[in-house]
Amino acid sequence: MxxxxxxxxxxxxxxxxxxxxxxxxxxxxxxxxxxxxxxxxxxxxxxxxxxxxxxxxxxxxxxxxxxxxxxxxxxxxxxxxxxxxxxxxxxxxxxxxxxxxxxxxxxxxxxxxxxxxxxxxxxxxxxxxxxxxxxxxxxxxxxxxxxxxxxxxxxxxxxxxxxxxxxxxxxxxxxxxMEYLSISTTINTALDALSHAVEGMLSVKASSVSNALAVESIQLIMECVPDLLSVLNSKSKTGLELEVREQLQQASFMAGMVIAQTGTTAVHAMGYSLTYFKDIDHGRGNGLLLGEYLRIVEREQPDLAGRILKALSLSSVNEFREITDKLLGEKEDISTDEIQQFSKMAIQTKNIANCIVKPSEDDLKEIFILSFLM
Amino acid sequence: MxxxxxxxxxxxxxxxxxxxxxxxxxxxxxxxxxxxxxxxxxxxxxxxxxxxxxxxxxxxxxxxxxxxxxxxxxxxxxxxxxxxxxxxxxxxxxxxxxxxxxxxxxxxxxxxxxxxxxxxxxxxxxxxxxxxxxxxxxxxxxxxxxxxxxxxxxxxxxxxxxxxxxxxxxxxxxxxxMEYLSISTTINTALDALSHAVEGMLSVKASSVSNALAVESIQLIMECVPDLLSVLNSKSKTGLELEVREQLQQASFMAGMVIAQTGTTAVHAMGYSLTYFKDIDHGRGNGLLLGEYLRIVEREQPDLAGRILKALSLSSVNEFREITDKLLGEKEDISTDEIQQFSKMAIQTKNIANCIVKPSEDDLKEIFILSFLM
Structure with a gap:
């Protein structure tokens, strides 16, 4: 190829x-x-x-x-x-x-x-x-x-x-x-960028150069997580420093360069339904799903998941879930009918063909269930 | 800026x-x-x-x-x-x-x-x-x-x-x-790419994205060093695997992307004289000088040198010198007149203005002396 x-x-x-x-x-x-x-x-x-x-x-x-x-x-x-x-x-x-x-x-x-x-x-x-x-x-x-x-x-x-x-x-x-961008939009967009970088590493089109950019992007975003949480949990919910915003912007730019090469994968395929039918912000949708897709990757190709966890500076998918749970707060409801419908739609997208670890329709259902109900 | x-x-x-x-x-x-x-x-x-x-x-x-x-x-x-x-x-x-x-x-x-x-x-x-x-x-x-x-x-x-x-x-x-490329040309060109990546990190124009590419390029090249030495020290001096050559090619490509953003620095400024006056291969010239320029950087900005040593997976400039010495073998003679002349020419180049750590003319002389005589 x-x-x-x-x-x-x-x-x-x-x-x-x-x-x-x-x-x-x-x-x-x-x-x-x-x-x-x-x-x-x-x-x-x-x-x-x-x-x-x-x-x-x-x-x-x-x-x-x-x-x-x-x-x-x-x-x-x-x-x-x-x-x-x-x-x-x-x-x-x-x-x-x-x-x-x-x-x-x-x-x-x-x-x-x-x-x-x-x-x-x-x-x-x-x-x-x-x-x-x-x-x-x-x-x-x-x-x-x-x-x-x-x-x-x-x-x-x-x-x-x-x-x-x-x-x-x-x-x-x-x-x-971005000085006055709300903390929720800041978090949602940061998770969008993170999803781009991680999905880029999970794409069949990943190359040395896209992976280098992805790893750096992931590291830059993860370094900002404590600041994001601190502002999120503050009373005023403001005060993210310009330096942090610049770092997130660099990370987003690099993650954009990544998906320009690799396209996106299962997470985006599923996230589009969350936005279309449930009006969930695009980045938030990706952030909600990313951890559980990583769990599927870990089950099928532990080495690949290991490289991503290393870039994230984390030792387990559970640790990643804990972080996204903290960043995303209370989750939306999702019905079993919706899960059926969204999984059926997502499995037909070209994003799925783009995955190194190709999930089945049942895998997609499992991702939705674990993402929203756990 | x-x-x-x-x-x-x-x-x-x-x-x-x-x-x-x-x-x-x-x-x-x-x-x-x-x-x-x-x-x-x-x-x-x-x-x-x-x-x-x-x-x-x-x-x-x-x-x-x-x-x-x-x-x-x-x-x-x-x-x-x-x-x-x-x-x-x-x-x-x-x-x-x-x-x-x-x-x-x-x-x-x-x-x-x-x-x-x-x-x-x-x-x-x-x-x-x-x-x-x-x-x-x-x-x-x-x-x-x-x-x-x-x-x-x-x-x-x-x-x-x-x-x-x-x-x-x-x-x-x-x-x-590159299957039949000689081991000496392979080494010289690999050192050229390594010099691009390292110099990119030492340029005033370095950015998050150029540094990400540079670090990956450096790591890819350093991973190939044992293979390069093994072929260099073999009787036939052949047999570098296609996989290693592909890795060097990726590294060279990424290092090229780096200098497209950052330009080169003191090492290239000095190396051009080695090529023009002494017919020393361009990559070899850079490889001969790179370690001692790093030593100047370490003296002036230890944090910056530390980031480069980390990318090289080495703990000291001496370790780097040992590696380039092994790769480059016996060195050419250089006279004190040549050192004076080459330093005088190099200090006037725009590559010097491009350095985060700007060497003096005496620094350049010191780099030549330590590179060739130690």
């Missing part, structure tokens, strides 16, 4: 990296569509900084700020319409995973006509508007992946457009935009 | 990856110039495999096989002339560092007119022929860097063209082409 590496995004990292590198926007064109959600990019200062940078280099822009959590197909067609009508040269997505997922799809749909029936086909012309990303959470890693994940009501799940066309041209990583 | 990451090359890794991914060449054009040395690409089968792949996808080609070790400026202008006269769409470089360095410069000079006086200026138009690389040694990492290093007689050293234009579009890593 040929292993591959490809990640062409130009990444800038560090305090005020947008202002310091605003010239880079000029390589993308003269008119931008800023894609974001309704409020957070305004509150955390990122939208302001992007606009100031664009002003300083003479790039005009307009804003499409209608991206909701778990963006829909309708939303990205609407954004693409705005991009086309205003003849923009490139897209700037600001926010968490949702604006980034939407921004990629908008960039694709603004450059070529694809009807909704073929949106996930992978058969596209070699045309896309260039994309610049300003992530304001540390989890999705979308700033360095080729995936756009949209809510797919027809299939009742989240479905990804996967195309090398979707790699952003630029990404700006400045942790200052 | 903004840290950056950029490495847009599409990398294919594994046995027969050229034949399995020959369609990728079609993305680069219809007519190729193969740039290589006089003989090794013919002997090790890589040229044959590239030609077969091109034939199978209907790409025409011609061969420029005049690249010598440490290619000259005249050589790359000659290659560019061939590329222009024959109106080729892209360049395929096959071989060790020399054909890759030459291939990049040829790709640049075939796409735009740059006179020799401005060759190293960095001021280029945004035009280059696409480049595909087939490395047949495991050291330079050139397949994933933006550097082309040429022999510069005017400055009496090796000088690099550094431009993002020079990142190859494609790289094919198949260790089978």
């Amino acid at each position: 040929t292993k591959k590496f490809y990640m062409p995004t130009r990444v800038f990292m560090g305090y005020e990296c947008i202002a310091k590198n605003c010239e880079a926007f000029k390589t993308l064109g003269k008119k931008a569509l800023i894609v974001t959600g309704a409020s957070s990019a305004k509150k955390n200062g990122s939208e302001h900084d992007v606009k100031a940078a664009l002003d300083s280099v003479g790039i005009s822009y307009l804003v499409f700020d209608k991206v909701m959590s778990n963006p829909t197909i309708a939303c990205v067609y609407e954004g693409a319409k705005v991009a086309k009508e205003n003849d923009v040269d490139f897209i700037i997505a600001i926010g968490g995973g949702s604006p980034m997922d939407a921004g990629k799809a908008i960039a694709l749909l603004a450059a070529q006509d694809i009807d909704a029936a073929n949106l996930f086909s992978g058969n596209y012309e070699n045309k896309v508007l260039p994309i610049a990303f300003v992530p304001t959470t540390a989890g999705t890693g979308s700033e360095v992946t080729q995936y756009s994940i949209l809510t797919n009501d027809e299939k009742q799940t989240k479905t990804s457009i996967a195309s090398d066309l979707l790699f952003p041209a630029l990404a700006f990583l400045d942790a200052k935009y | 903004t840290k950056k990451f950029y490495m847009p090359t599409r990398v294919f890794m594994g046995y027969e990856c050229i034949a399995k991914n020959c369609e990728a060449f079609k993305t680069l054009g219809k007519k190729a110039l193969i740039v290589t040395g006089a003989s090794s690409a013919k002997k090790n089968g890589s040229e044959h495999d590239v030609k077969a792949a091109l034939d199978s996808v209907g790409i025409s080609y011609l061969v420029f096989d005049k690249v010598m070790s440490n290619p000259t400026i005249a050589c790359v202008y000659e290659g560019a002339k061939v590329a222009k006269e024959n109106d080729v769409d892209f360049i395929i470089a096959i071989g060790g560092g020399s054909p890759m360095d030459a291939g990049k410069a040829i790709a640049l000079l075939a796409a735009q007119d740059i006179d020799a006086a401005n060759l190293f200026s960095g001021n280029y138009e945004n035009k280059v022929l696409p480049i595909a690389f087939v490395p047949t040694t495991a050291g330079t990492g050139s397949e994933v860097t933006q550097y082309s290093i040429l022999t510069n007689d005017e400055k009496q050293t090796k000088t690099s063209i550094a431009s993002d234009l020079l990142f190859p579009a494609l790289a094919f890593l198949d260790a089978k082409y």
Whole structure:
């Protein structure tokens, strides 16, 4: 099997990296569509900084700020319409995973006509508007992946457009935009990144380079766990230091590079149902399931599980469960009907084919049961 | 300081990856110039495999096989002339560092007119022929860097063209082409890669991601040292297993990704004189000097040296010296005049400005003395 590496995004990292590198926007064109959600990019200062940078280099822009959590197909067609009508040269997505997922799809749909029936086909012309990303959470890693994940009501799940066309041209990583991010979102997104790194090591496409990045990402996240717990258990639930946020952002970026190479596995396959049907946050869903999938891996391939436990600096899956239980708090209810339904859906996904340890449908049920009921 | 990451090359890794991914060449054009040395690409089968792949996808080609070790400026202008006269769409470089360095410069000079006086200026138009690389040694990492290093007689050293234009579009890593590589070249190139990884950690541009790749690269190379010594000390001096060669190739690739982000430091600055004036192989030159530069780092920043020793799985610089001494065997003579001259030249290079621990000219003299005379 040929292993591959490809990640062409130009990444800038560090305090005020947008202002310091605003010239880079000029390589993308003269008119931008800023894609974001309704409020957070305004509150955390990122939208302001992007606009100031664009002003300083003479790039005009307009804003499409209608991206909701778990963006829909309708939303990205609407954004693409705005991009086309205003003849923009490139897209700037600001926010968490949702604006980034939407921004990629908008960039694709603004450059070529694809009807909704073929949106996930992978058969596209070699045309896309260039994309610049300003992530304001540390989890999705979308700033360095080729995936756009949209809510797919027809299939009742989240479905990804996967195309090398979707790699952003630029990404700006400045942790200052996360200063006021709630501790629950911080934890959920950190668990998303952790899941990316761990699942990357569990993928048939894992390589030396993806594993090196995954191990580092896992270590960086685990080092932050005591700080996350301390803020979570504090009265104010605030006060996570910028240094910790920067570390989580680096970890998320590296984990994004990992899944750009490896794709995700059973955990994401199962997690999509938790988000679609039960409105459980995506990162939280992964965090809820990751430990019990690791237990299946340990049963089937103890050496592989051992390498992951070593990266986690833990000696058992139970220890990992204890940590995620503390981070995630009280769990949602899940019914046996839901477990049946979600397992049946997940087993058919391409993420399962991507697993080194391929779980059976019964394994998936067991993961759901142990994750929610134990 | 903004840290950056950029490495847009599409990398294919594994046995027969050229034949399995020959369609990728079609993305680069219809007519190729193969740039290589006089003989090794013919002997090790890589040229044959590239030609077969091109034939199978209907790409025409011609061969420029005049690249010598440490290619000259005249050589790359000659290659560019061939590329222009024959109106080729892209360049395929096959071989060790020399054909890759030459291939990049040829790709640049075939796409735009740059006179020799401005060759190293960095001021280029945004035009280059696409480049595909087939490395047949495991050291330079050139397949994933933006550097082309040429022999510069005017400055009496090796000088690099550094431009993002020079990142190859494609790289094919198949260790089978190294099956008959001599043990001395294998060791020299492994030490070049090791030097890249270690120097990357010692660069002011080091980031979490470059350090993660560097640590993994260092570990992979150090794991191979017993095998390298065992073959070196055997009667036949042959028999290094394909698995070991693959590991060295992965390490070299990752170390290349590291220096694409970080550049190199004092060791390379000093090593260039050893190659230019004393015809010492580039990797060997770095290997000779690396231990004593580490000693300077240990004196000035013991924590930083400690992190590198940890990656090396060693407890002291002396242990590292013992290993490089065993790998490198009898050393060349060096005169006090040469030490004066080489130190004076090296201290003025931009590689020195790139060091976290900036050595003085006296430090450089000390490194030369201890490296060659102890």
